[in-house]
Amino acid sequence: MKQTIISLFSTIFFLISCNNDKDQETSPQYRSLTEAVYASGNIYPKNEYKLTANADGFLVRQTAFEGDVVSKNQLIFQLESISQDARLEASSNILRQAEANYGDNSPVLAELTSQLRNARTKLSNDSINFNRYKELYDRSATTKIEYERAELAYQTSKNDVIARQKALQRTKSQLYVDLQNSQSSFRVNAREGDNFRIKTFEAGKIYEIYKKQGELVRRGEQVALIGDANEIYAQLAIDESDFVKVKIGQEVLIKIDVYKDKVFKAKVSKLYPKLNKADQTFRVDAEFETDKPNAYYGMTLEANIIISQNARVLTIPKNYLVGNDSVWIEQNGDKKKIRIIKGVENLDLVEIKGGLHEKSILVREN
Template sequence: MKKTVIYAYTHLLILSFFFVGCQPKSETASPTYKDLTEAVYASGNVFPKNEYKVVANADGYLQQQAVNEGDVVKSNQLLFLLESLSQDARAEAAANIYRQAEANYADGSPILAELEAALRNALTKLENDSVNYFRYKALYDQNAAAKADVERVELAYRTAKNDVSARRKALARTKSQLYVDLQNTRSNYRVNAREGDNYRIRSFEPARVYEVYKKVGELVRKGEAIALLGNPDDVYLQLAVDETDFSKLKEGQDIVIKMDAYGDKVFKAKVTKIYPKLNKVDQSFRVDADFVGERPSAYYGLTVEANIIISQNPKALTIPKTYLVGNDSVWIEEGKEKKKVKIQKGVENFELVQIKGGLTEKSVLVKE
């Protein structure tokens, strides 16, 4: 019985020494010189440049859809057609009136032909009455005709002369009125044609159709968007930067971009615009950037993660960030003792902190 107890005790003692001997020493490290880049994290999306929405300029039902998502369109290309029965009727009536006005003023116009014929008849009668008048006047001067006959033919001559003058004025007045009517009907026709264009939705410039909001048969109200379009050949980045990092930004800074859609592929960009208004919803500022070199295909809204390069130091004395105690201290080993010292930090990233004071390359860092 005693042997068993002694054996058991001895066994436990051996195990105790084993575990004590196997306890790991405190993890240590020393400051080293490394290439240290300070960057600000940003997230955002890729958007096409010059994006715009086409909207309806009149109420109507979508009658025809000439394009679909993904199509590339030219400038002033017909995209959608709205039903416009009342407008079509007005446009047709205006066109008919305009054509009639053109016919009334054109050469061979029935209205002008009738007035011109009446003028010619009046001129013929004037010529006859003129001959009669001067013949009777000559006979009267020779005492071969009665004064009453001369007065009668003179009255006919003067009446014919006045009739010609009146018919010439009527012809000129009618021509002038027909010209005014033609201009007015032409203006009315053009106005109706422009109003008809309100029912034909066209592109402003070459673009890709990214989204169509309406389907054929649906009612579209005036001012309502029908589709979203954008430049198919150029894209830019729209990023959100946290309020705490905003003061570090400036235009022209380099950016490194990654997108889920492109796996591990890295794109480069530069900051082009910094917006001064804070988005109170997520406490961020908007930053725009243009790609440098290779750019992704113009797909709308691709999600991106970005690092905006604030500074680069090719030879910075650094320590792993995991050795920091609080915000400005570390533990170091001096002889067989641990000592807590304050440091002067420089730039930092997710892994490293630059040491500007408080440590040397020979310092031995230990964790708590």
């Protein structure tokens, strides 16, 4: 356990001093004893994320700044995209032309439809003429040559109508494919254009911006740090020797330097099982209860995680402890070293579960 503690927690930890300067004698006393684990850490916003660029370009426009509250999908940065803008404009023009070619007022389809209508009119006339010549030929009122000429004209018109029907359908199908391809190309270019416009994923506050207007931004580079300003948590570092004592739901008392003597209450919400080898600590997260500090990113804090609270236990000052389990007592005018059975302890007091009683006289080792 760290050998520092928040001074404000004097209501939890008792400093026992002896008044007998000669022998420094004292006796065990029943007191309220709270066992706590010390932790240091910082305050962070929930739902924290970093905006990254999806394209290379110079930052030419910035619409929000550090400290600003932003909404979901809000445009924050615009990157220069001259060539991409040109591609998007070209695909937009091609799409408009494809829509016009396939639309109700399509000049291409109107011309083919008109040609089909004329061919059907001619077929109707040639059909009437063919039937008339057939009747005349059946009555031997015309020659076979005239009859066959009328029949050939009718068959030619019939084939012409079929061919123009197929041409119209084929052209409509091709124009539809062209329209679909144009729409796909436009969507791709529009989506690529979105890569030059950096937007937020979720609402929050901008805590830090890493790039300035005019600077070159590379694809994958981080440009801003954003988090939820309304929801914050305490990220604590616990010494590995104390980590096994910490459980989810335990009360946490937090002291933040900028708030002077104010103490915030929180609850342990999450334990992280991986040891940080750099400082031999484990990470523990705590959720604030009703009263929360302002969401200033990374504010340092000190905390005590309440492990146990005992309303009335027999205690001795910790500085009378010899080694880990012995004390010196005065017995019949002599000093004697005895073993004790310890319970919980804090920086100042040790619970005595065996070996001493209220009338025992403890002395300090010379």
